[in-house]
Amino acid sequence: MARVRLVEVARAAGVHPATASRALNPQARDEVSASTVQRVQRAAEQLGYVPNTLARGLRTSRSFVAALVIPDITNSLFPPIVRGAEQVLAGAGFTLVLTDTNNDVELERGQLASMRAHGVDGFIVATARWEDALVADLAGSGLPTVLVNRRCDSASLPFVGADDQRGVRLCVEHLAGLGHRAIVHLAGPADTSTGRERASAFRAAMRDHGLSTRAAVISCTGYSENAGRLAAERLVKAGKPFTAIVAANDLLALGAMEVLAEHGLSCPADFSITGFNDLAFMRKLTPPLTTVKVPLTDMGAVAARTLLHWILAADGISTTQTLLPVELVVRGTTGPA
Amino acid sequence: MARVRLVEVARAAGVHPATASRALNPQARDEVSASTVQRVQRAAEQLGYVPNTLARGLRTSRSFVAALVIPDITNSLFPPIVRGAEQVLAGAGFTLVLTDTNNDVELERGQLASMRAHGVDGFIVATARWEDALVADLAGSGLPTVLVNRRCDSASLPFVGADDQRGVRLCVEHLAGLGHRAIVHLAGPADTSTGRERASAFRAAMRDHGLSTRAAVISCTGYSENAGRLAAERLVKAGKPFTAIVAANDLLALGAMEVLAEHGLSCPADFSITGFNDLAFMRKLTPPLTTVKVPLTDMGAVAARTLLHWILAADGISTTQTLLPVELVVRGTTGPA
DNA sequence: GTGAAAGCGCTAACAC
DNA sequence: GTGTTAGCGCTTTCAC
Numbered sequence: 173m174a175r176v177r178l179v180e181v182a183r184a185a186g187v188h189p190a191t192a193s194r195a196l197n198p199q200a201r202d203e204v205s206a207s208t209v210q211r212v213q214r215a216a217e218q219l220g221y222v223p224n225t226l227a228r229g230l231r232t233s234r235s236f237v238a239a240l241v242i243p244d245i246t247n248s249l250f251p252p253i254v255r256g257a258e259q260v261l262a263g264a265g266f267t268l269v270l271t272d273t274n275n276d277v278e279l280e281r282g283q284l285a286s287m288r289a290h291g292v293d294g295f296i297v298a299t300a301r302w303e304d305a306l307v308a309d310l311a312g313s314g315l316p317t318v319l320v321n322r323r324c325d326s327a328s329l330p331f332v333g334a335d336d337q338r339g340v341r342l343c344v345e346h347l348a349g350l351g352h353r354a355i356v357h358l359a360g361p362a363d364t365s366t367g368r369e370r371a372s373a374f375r376a377a378m379r380d381h382g383l384s385t386r387a388a389v390i391s392c393t394g395y396s397e398n399a400g401r402l403a404a405e406r407l408v409k410a411g412k413p414f415t416a417i418v419a420a421n422d423l424l425a426l427g428a429m430e431v432l433a434e435h436g437l438s439c440p441a442d443f444s445i446t447g448f449n450d451l452a453f454m455r456k457l458t459p460p461l462t463t464v465k466v467p468l469t470d471m472g473a474v475a476a477r478t479l480l481h482w483i484l485a486a487d488g489i490s491t492t493q494t495l496l497p498v499e500l501v502v503r504g505t506t507g508p509a
Numbered sequence: 510m511a512r513v514r515l516v517e518v519a520r521a522a523g524v525h526p527a528t529a530s531r532a533l534n535p536q537a538r539d540e541v542s543a544s545t546v547q548r549v550q551r552a553a554e555q556l557g558y559v560p561n562t563l564a565r566g567l568r569t570s571r572s573f574v575a576a577l578v579i580p581d582i583t584n585s586l587f588p589p590i591v592r593g594a595e596q597v598l599a600g601a602g603f604t605l606v607l608t609d610t611n612n613d614v615e616l617e618r619g620q621l622a623s624m625r626a627h628g629v630d631g632f633i634v635a636t637a638r639w640e641d642a643l644v645a646d647l648a649g650s651g652l653p654t655v656l657v658n659r660r661c662d663s664a665s666l667p668f669v670g671a672d673d674q675r676g677v678r679l680c681v682e683h684l685a686g687l688g689h690r691a692i693v694h695l696a697g698p699a700d701t702s703t704g705r706e707r708a709s710a711f712r713a714a715m716r717d718h719g720l721s722t723r724a725a726v727i728s729c730t731g732y733s734e735n736a737g738r739l740a741a742e743r744l745v746k747a748g749k750p751f752t753a754i755v756a757a758n759d760l761l762a763l764g765a766m767e768v769l770a771e772h773g774l775s776c777p778a779d780f781s782i783t784g785f786n787d788l789a790f791m792r793k794l795t796p797p798l799t800t801v802k803v804p805l806t807d808m809g810a811v812a813a814r815t816l817l818h819w820i821l822a823a824d825g826i827s828t829t830q831t832l833l834p835v836e837l838v839v840r841g842t843t844g845p846a
Numbered sequence: 847g848t849g850a851a852a853g854c855g856c857t858a859a860c861a862c
Numbered sequence: 863g864t865g866t867t868a869g870c871g872c873t874t875t876c877a878c
Binding site: 229 | 848849850851854
């Protein structure tokens with residue numbers, strides 16, 4: 173099953189390889205007579221010609237591959253993003269290489285190097301930390317790079333994310349409207365833009381409602397259920413009364429609810445809680461989680477489109493910051509104070 | 510930020526490119542004097558040399574890329590598989606390209622062609638249908654290919670999956686042990702090996718317990734919650750009494766539970782139900798789902814190892830069929846008849 | 847509109 | 863142990 177090369181197609185069509193190349197390339201097709209195009213295409217079809225992208229890439233220094241860097245594909249936040257990106261990329265004839273950094277900076281460094289070695293045309297990065305040397309490197313290299321979900325302090329790169337500020341504000345407003353005044357925020361890690369921005373939005377929204385934020389923000393070490401458990405333990409230990417929690421994401425909310433339940437606190441009778449992202453199955457929990465719905469698939473798709481634009485347009489770097497609209501989905505975990 | 514080429518490294522180290530190549534290649538490093546290796550490596554480091562995998566691949570006809578073909582990354586069954594595969598592959602210096610077929614055969618055809626054009630060294634396929642021309646093509650092409658999760662009727666390719674037979678048998682035994690006799694199976698689609706094999710295992714297990722399978726198997730059109738809903742509707746309409754359900758996977762179980770709840774049937778009081786796969790969050794439902802735990806990450810990892818073996822060993826095709834052990838996790842959805 | 851020739855960056859076969 | 867040479871499969875000037 174040896175692979176058919178362009179030369180063979182050309183020979184079969186009775187033309188020079190260069191002509192065959194032109195006939196097969198949509199870009200250059202019109203430099204060739206229609207009848208030749210026909211003959212070449214037929215020959216290619218007949219022989220089952222599959223172009224060698226490596227060889228083409230070597231020549232054109234374009235690989236038609238985009239890399240997507242994810243911290244943990246197992247976190248249901250990311251699959252929809254991957255999917256959105258893949259669809260757009262595939263639609264444009266690009267291939268997606270996926271790399272899961274397992275939240276490990278050293279691993280990520282190696283993977284990025286490997287991707288670059290493979291000559292990828294661009295990166296979509298979902299792992300950005302607030303201060304991120306790797307992303308800074310990427311930005312410095314001039315390789316088209318789009319940040320998704322999380323931004324970076326340093327690099328001025330295009331970014332596609334959710335309107336976090338508005339999401340958190342919706343939560344606080346909803347809770348305040350239900351009469352809650354002692355509202356606590358389980359903040360995401362300070363080395364992520366989402367953690368920082370959701371926390372500052374929380375503070376702003378509380379202020380706007382004339383509510384105090386003294387000791388109302390608990391920092392979590394990560395975005396996992398376990399980090400949520402730990403935070404809730406601290407909350408309980410602190411002994412400060414609260415009637416509502418705004419968690420920086422769904423997983424934190426889940427972990428916190430578990431611990432609180434172990435302490436005999438039931439939801440929404442004893443406390444209300446909101447999540448963020450609306451992961452799959454959140455509506456199936458008991459009670460179903462009130463949370464902020466984020467258009468994750470769109471996020472991936474828009475990120476991919478932004479990247480493609482940069483790769484193909486060649487007309488310099490746009491640094492568009494796109495914030496996708498979010499929506500509060502009120503379900504069972506929030507009730508009157 | 511022009512990319513540094515091997516020539517430049519060689520020049521900096523004062524050697525011929527070929528020598529630099531050897532020094533940098535672990536395979537051929539011992540054909541070069543230690544001091545030269547030192548010099549070349551230092552030069553490469555200093556210049557920030559990133560080898561061009563495309564060029565190497567063109568020369569060696571090996572790209573160090575493996576493709577993973579997934580029907581729907583959004584289905585939580587697949588992310589753990591992806592993750593397991595990615596880790597093993599990355600550990601061996603391979604890059605993973607991911608393609609999500611969206612369960613669409615036409616799309617899949619195009620994607621496979623594109624992957625082949627990119628010169629991938631092998632495929633891990635999680636989309637296999639029972640009769641699958643695309644997989645047959647792949648098998649015929651001689652390209653290293655490993656099937657994961659689902660097998661194929663036709664192709665004799667290595668396969669890594671779960672011990673479905675045993676999983677279903679465990680469910681039936683558990684249910685029978687609780688006194689259930691009217692047990693129904695929500696079968697997966699007949700064009701998947703998992704659907705077929707779980708159904709036949711169900712029949713066998715029922716027979717072994719002296720239970721009738723007359724009208725006890727309902728075929729679902731897919732593996733989605735919605736397919737589960739539809740099947741449950743049919744079950745209710747049919748009016749045939751039942752006290753327990755063995756669903757071919759978790760999603761089907763979830764959909765069925767929803768419909769049954771709408772009909773006023775509560776679980777486990779009015780009926781028991783088991784799932785398959787133990788997706789994330791299944792233990793968080795109310796009641797938590799009794800299901801068969803499958804080592805999904807391992808499945809991905811073993812599939813990747815099998816593929817690597819084939820790619821690197823070159824000593825012909827092994828067609829090992831690996832069945833990973835499963836385990837019944839008894840939770841809240843099963844109770845006495 | 848088509849052919850000829852050169853070369854993308856690397857490595858393998860062969861010299862020495 | 864290291865240099866020389868050739869070529870992987872394709873595209874792209876440049877002639878004609």
